[in-house]
Amino acid sequence: MAYHSFQLEPISCHAWNKDRTQIALCPNDHDVHIYKKEGSGWSKSHVLREHNGQVTGIDWAPESNRIVTCGTDRNAYVWTLKGNVWKPTLVILRINRAARCVRWSPKENKFAVGSGSRLISVCYFEQDNDWWVCKHIKKPIRSTILSLDWHPNNVLLAAGSCDFKCRIFSAYIKELEDKPAPTSWGSKMPFGEVMFESSGTAGWVHGVCFSGSGNRVAWASHDSTVAVAEGGKSPVITTLSSVTLPLLCVTFITENSLVAAGHDCYPALFVYDAAKGALTFGGKLDVPKQSAQRGMTARERFQNLDKKATVESKEAVLESLHKNSISQISILEGDKAKCSKFCTTGMDGGMAVWDVKTLESAMKDLKIV
Amino acid sequence: MSKNTVSDRFRKVDVDEYDENKFVDEEDGGENQSGPDEAEVDSLIRQGNLMGALQAVLKNPPINTKNQNVKDRAEVLVLKVLSSFKSSDIEKAVQALDKNGVDLLMKYIYKGFERPSENSSAILLQWHEKALSAGGVGSIVRVLTARRTV
Numbered sequence: 001m002a003y004h005s006f007q008l009e010p011i012s013c014h015a016w017n018k019d020r021t022q023i024a025l026c027p028n029d030h031d032v033h034i035y036k037k038e039g040s041g042w043s044k045s046h047v048l049r050e051h052n053g054q055v056t057g058i059d060w061a062p063e064s065n066r067i068v069t070c071g072t073d074r075n076a077y078v079w080t081l082k083g084n085v086w087k088p089t090l091v092i093l094r095i096n097r098a099a100r101c102v103r104w105s106p107k108e109n110k111f112a113v114g115s116g117s118r119l120i121s122v123c124y125f126e127q128d129n130d131w132w133v134c135k136h137i138k139k140p141i142r143s144t145i146l147s148l149d150w151h152p153n154n155v156l157l158a159a160g161s162c163d164f165k166c167r168i169f170s171a172y173i174k175e176l177e178d179k180p181a182p183t184s185w186g187s188k189m190p191f192g193e194v195m196f197e198s199s200g201t202a203g204w205v206h207g208v209c210f211s212g213s214g215n216r217v218a219w220a221s222h223d224s225t226v227a228v229a230e231g232g233k234s235p236v237i238t239t240l241s242s243v244t245l246p247l248l249c250v251t252f253i254t255e256n257s258l259v260a261a262g263h264d265c266y267p268a269l270f271v272y273d274a275a276k277g278a279l280t281f282g283g284k285l286d287v288p289k290q291s292a293q294r295g296m297t298a299r300e301r302f303q304n305l306d307k308k309a310t311v312e313s314k315e316a317v318l319e320s321l322h323k324n325s326i327s328q329i330s331i332l333e334g335d336k337a338k339c340s341k342f343c344t345t346g347m348d349g350g351m352a353v354w355d356v357k358t359l360e361s362a363m364k365d366l367k368i369v
Numbered sequence: 370m371s372k373n374t375v376s377d378r379f380r381k382v383d384v385d386e387y388d389e390n391k392f393v394d395e396e397d398g399g400e401n402q403s404g405p406d407e408a409e410v411d412s413l414i415r416q417g418n419l420m421g422a423l424q425a426v427l428k429n430p431p432i433n434t435k436n437q438n439v440k441d442r443a444e445v446l447v448l449k450v451l452s453s454f455k456s457s458d459i460e461k462a463v464q465a466l467d468k469n470g471v472d473l474l475m476k477y478i479y480k481g482f483e484r485p486s487e488n489s490s491a492i493l494l495q496w497h498e499k500a501l502s503a504g505g506v507g508s509i510v511r512v513l514t515a516r517r518t519v
Contacts, residue, residue, distance in 0.1 A: 118390075142392055163392065164516075203514040223514040224507035241468055243505025 114145030160205030212337030
């Protein structure tokens with residue numbers, strides 16, 4: 001487990017380049033900083049300055065090496081590297097509220113932006129006009145879109161929203177691609193069609209993630225639950241009410257295992273058993289340092305009893321690696337079907353890299369199926 | 370100008386009602402939810418079967434109904450059952466509940482905190498401690514984020 005503290009302010013969002021030597025992150029202001037790995041440390045190589053508001057989402061397309069950023073100034077920019085300089089291109093999203101999240105599609109020919117305007121802007125490049133155009137998905141979204149994830153077929157898009165629902169939309173653009181093959185979520189996929197809508201969640205959906213195959217979608221919601229839906233004739237939703245604080249981000253690391261993290265400041269493993277239709281808590285993926293236990297004097301015991309009505313003295317220090325909520329989790333090595341390393345960034349301004357093999361050996365009973 | 374500064378009734382208008390984008394919760398048809406069965410619970414308390422009384426009173430929670438009387442009656446009944454437990458038995462009773470039961474118990478506990486009576490808060494605090502160790506902070510988060518509660 002490696003932990004690097006970039007700064008004291010929260011990291012709003014981050015994205016890695018293809019070979020994981022560079023990370024683009026927003027240090028809670030209007031810019032995007034790109035850091036290059038140098039030895040065991042990081043050095044700032046570029047500052048992308050164009051947004052007029054906080055940058056809320058960054059995504060780095062691995063193959064085409066383009067970065068898309070979106071912010072609270074209602075704009076999105078696509079950055080291309082020319083020589084050693086990143087040049088921005090404005091994308092008009094036609095939204096009247098802040099943009100909240102952005103994701104390149106798997107084929108990198110379009111990207112989707114979720115915003116507070118209660119709609120998703122799906123943007124693609126029109127060759128004739130040499131300009132990025134966007135199409136809106138509006139119905140039946142009733143509130144801000146907080147998170148997005150693309151299905152591997154480049155057409156379906158999962159969106160988590162503040163109206164307590166996780167939905168799967170079709171973002172099929174007929175100018176760009178051929179008709180997609182039927183999937184477990186349905187076969188007719190015109191643009192904007194709702195292929196799946198969740199029910200039973202009572203909190204804002206903070207994070208959504210498709211599994212490696214695209215047949216499952218998981219979401220983490222503000223009522224401290226994690227849920228997985230399996231696509232099919234009638235999708236099966238399995239929910240787990242967790243005993244922790246709400247989780248903010250979730251990702252699949254194998255087809256059956258998810259890692260989620262949030263306000264409790266440590267990543268947790270969840271295992272989905274399709275046969276039993278059950279989602280279970282797999283374990284806390286954080287190795288706390290063993291603090292030296294001092295014996296308590298009688299005076300301390302009495303003081304604790306007087307002040308807190310209990311004899312134990314719980315240290316008010318967080319024992320996890322991250323010292324504040326974890327807001328984003330990304331896969332570093334491998335992919336959603338088999339991940340070997342993932343990275344988390346949070347409100348403490350730090351970035352931690354977690355190695356799945358090391359975690360498996362460090363915690364007994366931890367099984368990643 | 371003196372004419373239109375006379376009345377200030379406009380200040381009491383609820384502008385949110387006229388917002389066309391106003392979020393309306395889905396109707397879930399809770400009209401036939403009547404809350405836990407009073408007769409059954411009372412007889413179980415009289416028999417001394419407190420564990421059974423707890424299970425019975427947590428059945429049929431009036432979550433979706435808009436009838437405030439039903440909700441109030443349910444809360445009073447739950448408080449009756451909770452007060453009749455001995456302090457040492459509380460932990461066992463909570464362990465016997467499933468996850469949903471613990472969440473529901475938490476909802477009733479917080480509802481009970483809203484209208485404190487003679488000794489209710491002390492009893493509820495004891496129940497709260499045991500329910501917290503069973504359900505964790507997550508159960509409290511679910512009480513806070515529930516759109517429709519008891």
